[in-house]
Amino acid sequence: MIGMVYLSTGDRAHQLHAARILPSTQTASRNPESVSSRVVLEPARSRAVLVGADRYEEFPNLPGAMEQVLVLARALGQAQDSGPFDDANVSIFWNQHSPEPLVRSLEDLFQRAEHTLLVHFTGHLLETPNDAFLAFPNSRGDRPAATALSVRRLVSLMEDSPARFKVLILDAYLADADRVWSLLNPRSMRGYWSLLTAPPRASSGRG
Template sequence: MTRFPETARSRAVLIGTSRFPKAPELPSIPAVAANLNALRQVLTDPAAGTITPELCQVVSDPADMQRLGPILSNTIREATDVLLVYYAGHGLLDDKGRLYLSLAETEPSLLRYTALPLDTLREELASSPAAIRILILDCCFSGRAIEAMGDEQGLIIGQLEVAGTYTLTSTTANAPSHAPSGEPYTAFTGALLQALRQSEPQTLDAIYQRVAQSLAARGLPRPQRRALNTAGDLALARGPASAASSSPAHDEVRLRPDTATAARNRRQPMAIGGVGTLFFGWIFTEALRAGWANWSDWLSWLVSLLLGIPVLLFLWLFGAALFASERNVATLVLNSAEISFGRGLGGVRVPWTDISHVGLMRWSVHNRVRQPHQERLTVLAVRLRAEAPVPKTSTGLSKAHRELGYVGICTLGAIGADRRSVLTALECFAGPRLVRTPREFLHIDPRLSPDMV
């Protein structure tokens, strides 16, 4: 009988390493970022997913175990029903035949200190309180196997046997092509996504069979499976997925408030403009009256009003028309080149190449407003790379944020959006730059304090 994960008690951590600057002999794998985003979308899909978005951690290009370790350890400890650990990247063997998963700063000559030892991962998985543990590895293994090892393939598979864990892996002694030309995902993860997106729920055993058939049909190595003391009748997706997780990436995404929200957003500046008009009108008329001090008081007032009121009324009507115009409706635009926000004559535009990471942060006055308004005041923020130019405008972030290189693009209230819709839009374009939760922000940038995210 097919069963699904209990969402509140289940966890997933998706790890991917696409670049290896300290190991030039390891080719980069650009498709890893797409692997992570697409797999997360399927697992957390509102209609078909089985994992709560906040409980599905994505760790893209972790530099070392100092960053990856706490996230991995916390996720493994918190899961009490289903635990899913996924890794995409390069696997390496040391001269004693021990397996390691490469990280961004892995050095092949220092695997023990710069990579994730599979022995460590096995011990963590074995200690997890989760009822079902799933390990998915999308990597090939290479390295210096000593003569006494015997069959390298048997050696690798033997190390992948983790008690109580369902293991699905693309592991093979022969390195397959990670990302066939013209395809967005690696071969193994592409087949895995296709299996998860079936119209009917697919159990782990059924997923393995579909992935194996798909890869065999393309002449690629058959994946491996180890199911020790675990049930293969668990399903990771309910099927069918919503359009958000099954459709290809958009060319452009625009987020803007609906008519009612846009009208509400315009009322405040128009009201402030009206008060300002009255204030400056009083100053203007007083200045005119002072110029005619030799006239009688009533006559100077009359002339001042006749001259001042039409001018000020024209200015206020012009400002009101500008705020009410379609051009002044706040719009957030995301595409493959940049992230931009515009309203009226102002706005901010930041190319993705200038962005280190992007996510949602607290507004500088977040804790001083009532709970119903806090999400509206959440800020879409980007952390700029060191060499990137700083935009002239920044919305909502404190001086402490700006000193750390963060720039506020807009508040969610300005575009009439909620957290989920903004994060879903960012997933289409941000790739590994996307930070989804406050906890991820704190791990990526230890300089941040909890009240800043």
């Protein structure tokens, strides 16, 4: 198991479960002693990238979201010799104002991942008939393609990474979970996992 993190959001508590990532020729042992001694990830050759926003001009703010991501970053990093990634290989991009500079940074980090690439997004998701977009503070509901990051584009960037295992987690409310899930269906990636961590809700026109 990569880990289990409890994220408190007011009167709710979310459990984020991440299952073990093993080569296809291996199977997870049921012996706790062998699990603890087995190297599951290669920390120096893996990258965790946490992206999100909690302040928005057009959409409701998300109080507490940044604190949750910091908890996750600490759990993933090995600052205390307990996380599955080297602490220096856990990156956070928070409240980015424009998607393009972020995309350039993501491209660079994704190419550095050789074993495992984990990407986690917390924030509003703008849904359109043909795509969904990660929203940032300046994102506009009427101009998502120009002001937010396409999920299709994000998946494409992950496809280009040399990482052997790829995990994408979207922690966002969804109006049409099935359609968004279809965007995450990998076309050519092996060892690719997707996880939507929030239940769908009735559409209100907001991400």
